[in-house]
Amino acid sequence: MTPHHHAWRISGGLLLAAMLLCGRANAATPDLAAAKADVDAHSVLPNFTAPGASFDARACMKGKKILTMPVSSANPFTKNIALAEIATGKQLGFQVTEWENQARPTQWVQGMEFAINNKYDAVDLLGGVNPQVIGPQIAAARKAGIKVFTSHLYDTIQKPDASVDYSLQIPYHKVGELLADWVTLKTGGHVNAIIIGSDEIIPTAPFVKAIKDRLAEVCGKGCKWTYVNAPVPEWSTKIQSSVQSALIADPTINYVIPIYDSMSQFVIPAITITGRKDKVKIATFNGTPFVIDAIQRGNVQMDVGESLGWIARSILDGYMRDLCGLPTYSELYVPFYIFDKSNAKNAGTPADYDRGYGDKHVVGYQTLWQMK
Amino acid sequence: MTEISVPQTTKPAPLDGRRGAPRMSLAKLAEAYALVVALLVLVGVFGLLRPEAFLSWSNISTMLGSQAVLVVLTMALIIPLTGGDFDLSVASMLTLSSMLIAVMNAQMGINIFIAMGTALVIGAVVGAINSWFILYFRIPSLIVTLGTGTFINGIVLWISGSMTISGLDQGLIDYVVVRRILGVPLAFYYALALCAALWYFFDYTTPGRRLLFVGRGREVARLSGIRVDRVRFYSLIASGVLAAAAGILYAGTIGAADPLSGLTFLLPGFAAAFLGATSISPGRFNPWGSLVAVYFLVAGITGLTILGIQTFVQNLFYGGGLVIAVALSQLVRNREAQDFT
Numbered sequence: 001m002t003p004h005h006h007a008w009r010i011s012g013g014l015l016l017a018a019m020l021l022c023g024r025a026n027a028a029t030p031d032l033a034a035a036k037a038d039v040d041a042h043s044v045l046p047n048f049t050a051p052g053a054s055f056d057a058r059a060c061m062k063g064k065k066i067l068t069m070p071v072s073s074a075n076p077f078t079k080n081i082a083l084a085e086i087a088t089g090k091q092l093g094f095q096v097t098e099w100e101n102q103a104r105p106t107q108w109v110q111g112m113e114f115a116i117n118n119k120y121d122a123v124d125l126l127g128g129v130n131p132q133v134i135g136p137q138i139a140a141a142r143k144a145g146i147k148v149f150t151s152h153l154y155d156t157i158q159k160p161d162a163s164v165d166y167s168l169q170i171p172y173h174k175v176g177e178l179l180a181d182w183v184t185l186k187t188g189g190h191v192n193a194i195i196i197g198s199d200e201i202i203p204t205a206p207f208v209k210a211i212k213d214r215l216a217e218v219c220g221k222g223c224k225w226t227y228v229n230a231p232v233p234e235w236s237t238k239i240q241s242s243v244q245s246a247l248i249a250d251p252t253i254n255y256v257i258p259i260y261d262s263m264s265q266f267v268i269p270a271i272t273i274t275g276r277k278d279k280v281k282i283a284t285f286n287g288t289p290f291v292i293d294a295i296q297r298g299n300v301q302m303d304v305g306e307s308l309g310w311i312a313r314s315i316l317d318g319y320m321r322d323l324c325g326l327p328t329y330s331e332l333y334v335p336f337y338i339f340d341k342s343n344a345k346n347a348g349t350p351a352d353y354d355r356g357y358g359d360k361h362v363v364g365y366q367t368l369w370q371m372k
Numbered sequence: 373m374t375e376i377s378v379p380q381t382t383k384p385a386p387l388d389g390r391r392g393a394p395r396m397s398l399a400k401l402a403e404a405y406a407l408v409v410a411l412l413v414l415v416g417v418f419g420l421l422r423p424e425a426f427l428s429w430s431n432i433s434t435m436l437g438s439q440a441v442l443v444v445l446t447m448a449l450i451i452p453l454t455g456g457d458f459d460l461s462v463a464s465m466l467t468l469s470s471m472l473i474a475v476m477n478a479q480m481g482i483n484i485f486i487a488m489g490t491a492l493v494i495g496a497v498v499g500a501i502n503s504w505f506i507l508y509f510r511i512p513s514l515i516v517t518l519g520t521g522t523f524i525n526g527i528v529l530w531i532s533g534s535m536t537i538s539g540l541d542q543g544l545i546d547y548v549v550v551r552r553i554l555g556v557p558l559a560f561y562y563a564l565a566l567c568a569a570l571w572y573f574f575d576y577t578t579p580g581r582r583l584l585f586v587g588r589g590r591e592v593a594r595l596s597g598i599r600v601d602r603v604r605f606y607s608l609i610a611s612g613v614l615a616a617a618a619g620i621l622y623a624g625t626i627g628a629a630d631p632l633s634g635l636t637f638l639l640p641g642f643a644a645a646f647l648g649a650t651s652i653s654p655g656r657f658n659p660w661g662s663l664v665a666v667y668f669l670v671a672g673i674t675g676l677t678i679l680g681i682q683t684f685v686q687n688l689f690y691g692g693g694l695v696i697a698v699a700l701s702q703l704v705r706n707r708e709a710q711d712f713t
Contacts, residue, residue, distance in 0.1 A: 073534070235633060236636045267437070288536070293538050
């Protein structure tokens, strides 16, 4: 090998190293185009795409009955899904009953026993009833021939508890990515955020991880975040004080991301009392009416919402397919839709649970279930 | 040699006046201001660790303003506690008051002053119902207020439809947390004024002294000519009204009302009341002691949060701080039995 070859090899190596370094530097700059594409995709009214083959739901569900057990009947999110399930079941001519409870595991145990004694065909553990808490009752129900389902509980990247027959999962991690994209886009890649979660809630871990990973991916090195864990019973005492302290300790914070939007009611006073309303914005998830009201008043910047009527229909569609022996799917079919100042009024004033998402799902499911 | 501690309500006169008297007064002084010193030490430690954040006026004003609800609720508790009654329904009353204001003002469009007035009247009615069951049927206050509190929780869920209601009159929010004096939200000054009023009531008025006598010994008070039932009746009504006032402040602080979060104030309220009873006027529930207790606990939690300490450590501080402070106070008192009822 000649010195000339050596020179070429050295200069080639340097060039490669320089390219790699440049490549790394490029990855560290914000990818605003990717963030914008994701935000834009979730800013248009959702369109209905049939999640499976059409079937005669009325005929196959004749004589069947489902007991739906929300994590708490005092939780408006799960309560309203349960009510929408009951109404949809009525339209299809089968019985859906809600097991009223206030999030006490002993009440869930009673509910399972009620389902066994009254010969239900299926039990829907809705929106947070942890199957591990009622393991023996689930086993007894399945032994009695009752199918046990969970809905709106696990992330699609989580493995559902093996004790249940079937789970309809939600891609919480995609919401996490969407929130990260939103704050990246709005700050031009200069995010300094407080993320608030409740670690004891099953999907919190993948949800929060997705926000962090996506910030690292699209926002790059110019962005930073801190995470605060606030267990649900301590939301009122922990969230406000934690946010206040964080805002005082770091005046450059520009976003608070409470991953469940009911947390916002304790974030808003923290921002108000520290006098940071102009600099610190809130981006969150769930589409709870009072938070959409807060968008209309300028206290919250955005909320990723899900139509509760859509969720209820999607849950029943999955369950009916399973009970009727049809092919099923594991991802709950519910589009995510961004509410901000431009469209919050479409949800009503005051906002309503199922308004602002359009009505394509209503007709779509009617056709899918051969109701027309 | 083992010294046996005998519970006693009055200390015997010291046999050795030359040595005993100064030691007694020093011990009393130490006991009365131990919590204040602990608060200053806490502020000093966190101030040394994170001076730019913890000692900033914005942090101090935020701490003072955001805990006014807890201070007022603690005041609602110490009135019946002084008279020997527990009111476990105060947090429920706080929640009912804030929800009532939200439903009337935000949903029905009723004037905010009428909504606030209604909440205070309902507070008085709840106090009257509590006292009727306690005094007429001779049921312990603990049982009655536990029951009425749960009953009120049901009413709150019913009138709210289990929903969080926002959209309260901006004027209420402005006059609670937005407007400030010396950078501190007005809510703090309301709480401070209430402390001063209660201190005057307890220490300088006849009804206040009567309430204290009733709490110390009902039979003795009765034999002294005090109308014990009447005193207890008014103390429970005052508790209901102040809990409703705390609800107004809570609604003004968060600009909304939800059916559950207000209930979490019950235990911190009791913690502040009992911790406060070891300070300023030891052995008696007193407003200034309670105020110091609230801010001692808040300073600790805020400091830990600013340092980025994990959530569970805050609970260790809250619970541990209460038990250790009361235990130290007992050591200063030579482990004299305390009768808070």
